[in-house]
Amino acid sequence: MLIGYVRVSKSDGSQVLDLQKDALKEAGVIEERIYEDLASGRKDDRPGLKACLKALQPGNTLVVWKLDRLGRDLKHLIHLVDDLKDNSIGLRVLAGSGAHIDTTTPNGKMIFGLFAVLAEFERDLIVERTRAGLAAARSRGRKGGRPRKMDKATLTMAMAAMTNPKAVASKVAKRLGITTTTLYMYVNGDGSPKEAGTKLLGALC
Secondary structure, X not given: OEEEEEEEOOOOOOOOOHHHHHHHHHOOOOHHHEEEEEOOOOOOOOHHHHHHHHHOOOOOEEEEOOHHHOOOOHHHHXXXXXXXXXXXOEEEEOOXXXXXXXXXXXXXXXXXXXXXXXXXXXXXHHHHHHHHHHHHHHHOOOOOOOOOOOOHHHHHHHHHHHOOOOOXXXXXXXXXXXXXXXXXXXXXXXXXXXXXXXXXXXXXX
16 A cells, blocks of 8 residues: 655645645545645654654555655654664655655665665764763762662661751752652752651661
């Protein structure tokens, strides 16, 4: 089954969808299966595209006029095409720099492979950057991962620290390895325990 998607950037009537729709119809997409958006490609909220992607099933082919109608940017396009591949959905591009891309053909499958390589490359870069960031943080005495949860010892120290009128909550939290939100979840500004803090102290006594 062929399912189409069309988009123009302006919704004030200065751009129309007729050209794209006619091209998709000529390619075999019926009117009822063409989804549309009147919005900039940079916008995350494109209800037409969301509905289109939701309607696609394994074995279907998504047909677009040009690649720039589909993705917000190259990164978004790579992930979108990679998702199509993972769900056994084809992609066909009718015009522009991606003209004649048809991933349901042997030559077109090579395009899917290229997008998959690009997606993997980006994932590897993210992992590499994350590791480099954690290494840099560790070299400065900071540890990665989730903030430490509140325990009895930490709570006791937090309460003692907050009894000081000059105490700054954010600094106290940082020194104890917890977030300011967690600190205030258990301790009042004067150092007295809140309900959660009282329960923690009682449970661990």
